Amino acid sequence: MPQVPDIGYFLSCEEYAPDQLLEQARLAEEAGFDRLWISDHFHPWTKAQGQSPLVWSMIGAVSQVCDLPVSTAVTCPTIRVHPAIVAQAAATSAVLLGEGRFTLGVGSGEALNEHVHGDPWPEASVRLEMLEEAVEVIRALWTGEVVSHRGRHYTVENARIYTRPETPPDILVSGFGPKAVDLAARIGDGYVTTSPDRELLDRFRSQARHGARTQAGYKVAWAPTRDEGIDAAHRIWPNAGLPGELAQVLPTVEHFEQASTLVTREATAGSIAAGPDAADHVEAFQPFLEAGFDEVYVANMGPHYADMIRAYGREVLPQLRRTAS
DSSP states (O other): OOOOOEEEEEEOTTTSOHHHHHHHHHHHHHHTOOEEEEOOOSSOSSTTTOOOOOHHHHHHHHTTTOOOOEEESOBOOSSSSOHHHHHHHHHHHHHHHOTTOEEEEEOOOOHHHHTTTOOOOOOHHHHHHHHHHHHHHHHHHTTTSOEEEEOSSOEEEEEOOOSOOSSOOEEEEEOSSHHHHHHHHHHOSEEEESSOOHHHHHHHHHHSOTTOEEEEEEEEBOOSSHHHHHHHHHHHOGGGGOOTTHHHHOOSHHHHHHHHTTSOHHHHHTTSOBSSOHHHHHHHHHHHHHHTOSEEEEEEOSSOHHHHHHHIIIIIHHHHHHHHO
8 A cells, every 4th residue: 555645735826816825825734734835836827816915025924923844836946037046035035934844846947937047048958957957056055154155157256155054955846748757756855746647656666865855746726516516627727738848938928728628628627626516626636546656736726715725635535545554
């Protein structure tokens, strides 16, 4: 029987306003979730999602309303925000949350969020190269030493971070293809994904250091009825059904909405757990459990997040923990 992973709640900054995210964090702790994920976006994916608060402000606020560990899922430290600033923001977040309760999840980003300064959007191999150098800069700054760095992509001059935790946070690297997974194994303290792809997970573990952490996340649509949940997911998150690299290269919310018209309601219905049946939500978790992730995070889509979190606390989390024990 697979060992039960930590089960976390995923705070979707694209869909919920700051006060709603703080309410979710409090409710998640009360319901018995182990951890929190929080997304880092400049834009939502669609206008129906409608939000995008600054992640660093949200982490600071979350640190004041609950004691759960928090991971960014994920921050892109390469174009929109210089890695030196990400290093400072992450160090402050780690201090606010408390020793060992912050994880910096990083990835190579999407044009939707990273093009806002007007910078060109590099091809995938260059983005991974930039990510590797950015992680090098962040780790150097977390030593507390004065750092000067002149690399291919970044320059840092006489920079020192004074407010930082005693132990540097783990850095987990997102990967959805073999090259990104190999990079995660080489430079990361762990691996982040949104797919229960056992092949990529095994590829990471075959190369990573012993004890490297693995995280995965997915979305459900709790609602009074299954049809209402499907409708909410299809209206708010149709972009979740887009294939391939579209999520990395489309530059605007309008482009995502245009592409998402190709995603049918039937496709949405076939890919999510929707409605109030706890058995459906337990079943949706099983591929991540069977793949063997260390941490699995679940987000809600739609307005019934409080009902979802409380129902998970009463029914879903106990079933999951019994199933895997």
